[in-house]
Amino acid sequence: MLKQVEGSHAVAEAVALCRPEVICAYPISPQTHIVEALGERVKSGTLADCEFINVESEFAAMSVAIGASAAGARAYTATASQGLLFMAEAVFNASGLGLPIVMTVANRAIGAPINIWNDHTDAMSQRDCGWIQLFAENNQEALDLHFQAFRLGEELSLPVMVCMDGFILTHAYERVDVPTQQQVDAYLPRYEPRQVLDPAEPVSIGAMVGPEAFMEVRYLAHAKQMQALELIPAYAEEFRRVFGRDTGGLMHSYRTEDADTVVVALGSVLGTVKDTVDEMREAGARIGVVGITCFRPWPLAAVQAALAGARRVVVLEKSLAVGIGGIVSTNVRTALAARAVPVYTVIAGLGGRAITRDSLRRAFGQAMEDRLEPLSFLDLDHALVERALARERQVRRSGPLAESILRDLGVVAARAG
């Protein structure tokens, strides 16, 4: 059924259609509307046979999800930003134990400085934690990825993170096609756990493993993620057959057939990138896009094939690995290891900075003339940065950086006294 709804509410509806049995969550912007809406559904009884557990922190949220999942329940939670960091220890435990929890991450920047707006730093900080990570391009895909996430996670006995851009998607009203309960039931079978805490057949979950077998357990975690590389396209194809939509999968190519220049990105910025590419195509540029849906496991062979014809690659990413530059681009380079193809890393949209067609066109144009720096920052205010650096050279006690920069911009009042 077509609906015009807020992204968060659409995702809540999708999660409810997946018949979760335990939902535990702690509120944090921009994720809060999702679990609020689910809480209302549990309270009103429209989401039956589900326990909604208010917890005292994100660490508790993931810990409860682990307990619920180990007891054989379909468990769901959602978080963002500092909340994801706060639960990090338990996030590793969930994957290490092989518990198929599904978690929505409403992507948001990480402080300090505190910032509630969107970028991908939170999800990227957990990229090697053993969870499958899927990124939604729009709210329809955010919905659809949740159905696919439960299916995939439970088949493999691995947890899945569905990442959707905070505010840009979670707070956007747009059209979504919400499937019926019958459709979802037909696609998503009941959860049959590989391991379960059952008093009738007692087991313990969470053994201490020493040097004799730790490597093997970790190797199997990797092997399972590699299995996901085959299951994800298969489930996306089955999804397409049932629901008629080509969402999910490992990645999607757009106008790459004869493209010399290929832009790689993930998340909601892909829409703006595609519109920019359409405009540049009209002006004769041979440029295309590869949108990564599955970031973990890294779809090496698929990306390799998608970039086979590219003479240069621009990786547009909403996260910064301080001290090296790009995270996605480091991954993309593994797909180009055998070829001398320039990879331009463009860091964009940090902390909610708008990513505009005008700026993208400029950056892509520079890349096509091979005039772009290997690492660049879209719309960086160089004068502001220079001023801060000059101050540090001139004065020993240059003061707190963020406050000084805001003062330079005139955003905060002059220093008291």
Place this chain on the structure above:
Amino acid sequence: MFQIRIHGRGGQGVVTAAEMLSLAAFREGRHAQAFPSFGSERTGAPVVAYCRIDEREIRLREPVLRPDALVIQDPTLLHQVDVFSGLVPDGYVLINTTRSFDALGVGEFLKGFRAEHLCTVPATDLALKHIGRPVPNAALLGGFAALSGRISLESVQAAIRDKFSGKVASGNVAAAAEAYEHVKRESHAEAG
């Protein structure tokens, strides 16, 4: 694609206005996208929200930089925020005020735009009359329907009923209808 930017202050229902506009467009079978500027969510602080309407899927996620229409819910923003930034030459402007463009100090600037695309409406007064609260968003959407012809009053009223219920819904529906008539009258006077 038709792009609307709504300026107002926290507490005036700016974000809800954009959402209702998207609901109205959706009811007419079109694609629509509404989103706020995600600024500081404080009562009284300047707030911006956007709505895009198109016949096909909307992929663009940048803020509305070159609006086809501006709805200004609070005229005190006119000299505080660059509300007219990027407005297209034949764009629409609807301001919530009881005063004239000249009295607001924007008469000279607006001379460069098409007179029949510009209008004022006393939306706060209408909200007080019909709802008893100074929340002008729904009334302005009624005015916008009349000024631009891009959306019907019936769709706006249905969107209001989607968002609200009971007395709040009926009050806002009435405010939107009166604002619609007001703008029709004003535009007619302008044309005559």
